[in-house]
Structures are given as C-alpha cells and as structure tokens.
Amino acid sequence: GAVVSQHPSWVICKSGTSVKIECRSLDFQATTMFWYRQFPKQSLMLMATSNEGSKATYEQGVEKDKFLINHASLTLSTLTVTSAHPEDSSFYICSAQGAVSGANVLTFGAGSRLTVL
Amino acid sequence: QKEVEQNSGPLSVPEGAIASLNCTYSDRGSQSFFWYRQYSGKSPELIMFIYSNGDKEDGRFTAQLNKASQYVSLLIRDSQPSDSATYLCAVGTNAGKSTFGDGTTLTVKP
Numbered sequence: 001g002a003v004v005s006q007h008p009s010w011v012i013c014k015s016g017t018s019v020k021i022e023c024r025s026l027d028f029q030a031t032t033m034f035w036y037r038q039f040p041k042q043s044l045m046l047m048a049t050s051n052e053g054s055k056a057t058y059e060q061g062v063e064k065d066k067f068l069i070n071h072a073s074l075t076l077s078t079l080t081v082t083s084a085h086p087e088d089s090s091f092y093i094c095s096a097q098g099a100v101s102g103a104n105v106l107t108f109g110a111g112s113r114l115t116v117l
Numbered sequence: 118q119k120e121v122e123q124n125s126g127p128l129s130v131p132e133g134a135i136a137s138l139n140c141t142y143s144d145r146g147s148q149s150f151f152w153y154r155q156y157s158g159k160s161p162e163l164i165m166f167i168y169s170n171g172d173k174e175d176g177r178f179t180a181q182l183n184k185a186s187q188y189v190s191l192l193i194r195d196s197q198p199s200d201s202a203t204y205l206c207a208v209g210t211n212a213g214k215s216t217f218g219d220g221t222t223l224t225v226k227p
Contacts, residue, residue: 034214043205043217043218043220044217046217093160093161095161104214106161107163111159
C-alpha cells in the first residue's frame with residue numbers, strides 16, 4: 001500500500017535553532033502534500049498545503065516566515081521550523097494525496113514530535 | 118458552527134458490541150467523506166472513504182452517508198479493545214483539501 005515516510009520521528013532542539021522535517025511519498029507521486037500540527041488531546045490543525053513547484057498555501061494564522069515549506073519534487077516536501085521556541089513544541093504530521101487516483105484520500109506520515117527546550 | 122462536527126465522546130462500548138460514530142458537515146457541496154483512526158501518540162490512518170449515499174462495508178466497518186441530511190456515520194461491529202482510538206471524520210472540499218472534525222474517542226472495554 002501507499003507509504004509516506006516522515007522523519008525525524010522525534011527531535012529535541014534548543015530555542016532559537018531551526019529544525020527541518022522531511023516528508024516523502026515512497027511508492028506514489030504526491031500531487032499535493034499537507035502539513036498539520038497537533039497539540040496533546042487536540043484535533044489536527046492544517047498549517048499549509050504544498051504543491052510541487054509552487055509556493056505553499058498557508059492557513060490563516062500560520063506564519064509563513066516561521067514555517068518554511070518546500071515541495072521540491074512530486075515525492076518530497078519539507079517543513080522547516082525557523083527560530084524555534086518552546087511554544088512550537090508539538091506533533092507535526094504530513095500527509096500526501098495521490099495514492100488513490102481521482103480521490104482526496106490522504107496517506108499520513110508517522111509524524112514528528114518536536115520539543116524545543 | 119464548525120464545518121465538520123463530531124461528538125467528542127468519550128464513547129465507551131463493551132467488547133463485541135456495535136460502536137456508532139457520527140459526523141455532520143455544513144458544506145452541502147461536499148463530495149467525499151473519510152473516516153480515519155488515530156491511536157494515541159500516532160498519526161491518523163485511513164479506515165474508509167465514501168462518495169455515494171448509502172452504506173459501504175469493509176469487514177467490521179460500515180460507513181453510511183446521507184447527503185440530504187449532511188450526515189455520515191461509521192459503525193464498528195464486534196468491537197475489539199484494539200479499536201480503542203480517536204476516530205476522525207473528514208470531508209473533502211472541491212479544492213482537494215480535507216476538513217477534519219475534532220474526533221470522537223472510543224474506548225472498547227474487555
């Protein structure tokens with residue numbers, strides 16, 4: 001079945017540093033990738049929509065200069081949290097669309113748990 | 118009003134019972150509907166998707182869609198403790214995005 005690889009699965013960093021998270025579709029070309037953030041016991045919050053070769057579309061309230069998204073190819077999207085602060089600590093999850101032709105079915109990565117000290 | 122609404126639960130059922138999870142949506146033009154399961158600390162995984170009115174069955178799971186009532190449900194027959202998770206209802210938009218509900222937490226007690 002369709003697989004989306006996301007890494008690192010967890011990362012701890014110091015405040016002020018930048019962290020890059022990668023999301024790869026392993027056996028299909030992802031027409032669109034999405035990035036979510038989820039705080040404990042809360043629902044998924046869509047941060048941005050990423051299409052290969054074009055700028056990401058950010059949801060209202062998400063700082064595009066802080067959360068840099070690059071969609072370099074049909075199989076790779078990256079999220080960089082710049083100048084991370086403790087309030088950025090969260091579970092970041094990517095998903096990819098394209099595994100099922102003609103459908104909006106999402107295949108999720110395993111998620112990346114970020115802790116900013 | 119939220120675009121996709123689910124009862125937050127928790128919903129508790131005994132092992133072997135039927136668990137019924139409900140979801141309503143506000144956009145009458147929505148065309149695709151999904152159920153995802155999310156275990157604690159893990160990312161969501163697709164259970165089923167449904168596009169047409171009526172029922173769609175896959176093993177112990179049945180999705181039901183009623184577009185006139187803007188209602189979609191998920192039935193889990195013969196519930197097992199391993200079904201204990203948060204179930205997310207998602208509605209697909211014309212732009213290709215999915216809007217998620219807040220999820221319903223299900224606990225299946227042995």
